[in-house]
Structures are given as C-alpha cells and as structure tokens.
Amino acid sequence: MVGALIRRSLTYRALVQLGEVGILFIKTFRNFFKKPHEYQTLLQQLEEIGIRSLPVVSLTAAFGGLIFGFQTYIGFHRYIGTGSEAFGGPIITLGLTKELIPILTGLMISGRVGSAMAAEIGTMKITEQIDALHSLGANPVRYLVVPRTLAGFLMTPCLTLYGDLIGIGAGYFYIVVLMGVNRVTYLSYTMQYMEVWDIATGLIKAAVFGVVIAVIGCWQGMETEGGAEGVGRATTRTVVLSSISILILNFFISKGLPASLQP
Secondary structure, rough: OHHHHHHHHHHHHHHHHHHHHHHHHHHHHHOOOOOOOOOHHHHHHHHHHHHHHHHHHHHHHHHHHHHHHHHHHHHHHHOOOOOOOHHHHHHHHHHHHHHHHHHHHHHHHHHHHHHHHHHHHHHHHOOOOOHHHHHHHOHHHHHHHHHHHHHHHHHHHHHHHHHHHHHHHHHHHHHHHHOOOOOOHHHHHHHHOOOHHHHHHHHHHHHHHHHHHHHHHHHHHHHOHHHHHHHHHHHHHHHHHHHHHHHHHHHHHHHHHHHOOOO
C-alpha cells in the first residue's frame, strides 16, 4: 500500500513537472514573435553557449573520435581480418555524426551552460529580481527565457558540426596516421557511403537538445526557492534532467527520422 502511494506520488510529480516544462515552452514560443526583442541578451548567450563552449567541445569530440576509431580498428582487425580496417571509415563517420557527437555535445552543454542558466535565474528568483521585472511591467519569459532558448537552438547545432569535423579528423588520424591504414581506400569508402542526411540528422538532434537544455535550465531557475541551497539543487536537477532528456529524445528522434533519403 505504501509502495503504491509512493509510486503514484512520483508519477504525479513527474507529470506535473512535465506539464510545467511544456507550459514554459509554449510561453517561450509565443513570446518569441513579440516585440521588443532582447538582442543584447541574445548576443551574450550566443557567446556563452557557442564561443566559450569551444574548448570543452573540442576535447570531447577529439577523444570521442580517437576512441571510436580505436574500437573500430580493433573490431575490423580482429573479426574480419588484416587489411579490412580501411572499411571502418564510413562506420566511424556515421557513428560520430548521427549519434556520438550530438549526444556528447548536448551533455557538455547541459553541464556547462544549462547549470549556469539555472544558477543565474535561480539567484534572480531568490533575490526577488524576477518579481521586480513583473512590477516594472516586463515579461520574465521574454526577457530571460526566449534569448537563452534561441541561443541554444542556434548554437548547439553549430557546436555539433564543429565537433563532427574534430571527431572525424581524430578518427582519421588514429586509423590512417597512427595505424598505417591505406589513406586512399579509407577516404574512398568514407565518401562513397557517407550522406549529407547523416550530418543533417545529428544537427536536427542538436537543435532539439539545445532547446531542451535551455528550457529546463530556465524552468529550474524560475522554480528555485530556499536560498543558496535551493540554487544548488536547481543546478543539479538541471544537469540530471537535461542529460536524461537528451538520451531519451535521442532514441525517439533516431527512430522517427528516416535512416536515409535515398530510395
């Protein structure tokens, strides 16, 4: 009996929180088309999410590409035979662009930017700055949430495309330069089986992840209460919820999008 009540309580809370996030997303979408637009805040968020995330995305993509190339080389060498390693080019490129780089980029942004959004807005909430915006007739969603969401929507795919280049280059470096696989064969098979749609799929995922990270971070910030301890809880919940949402959405987007546009 007690277990059933706990499960119902958790389910109820999860549904309520999902509804709150959905409502905030709808409000954000509606306010996106209303003036005045907060261009200065948008530029700041573009810099925060995009430019300042380049170092962590570079390192993550580089070592992601290296380890993916390492495991692909081992798989072909062990189970197919010597000389087959050059066929790993399309697999490395496909795995990085469609799955690994979008996910890793989203997780890095949720940890670096999503938590910062929750902390910043949460601090504004507990110091009553958001209430001051209401009293001045300003819309907190338009002023705080819209620029961050738009910046996440724009910059996460850009970072993912940048990470694709770094990761593919790192995989090529390991397979061809370090392990001595034939460069012409590797590049030939990669170009033959690689599609633009593979890259586009990863960028679509990244755009969705960017919106989710921003909305969850802003939602947790605006729901903060309990002083500095509450801000800490909000940042932790933002990272956890964003990361879980990215992994769940990745599966459903992968299932929903066609694997290829070729007939």
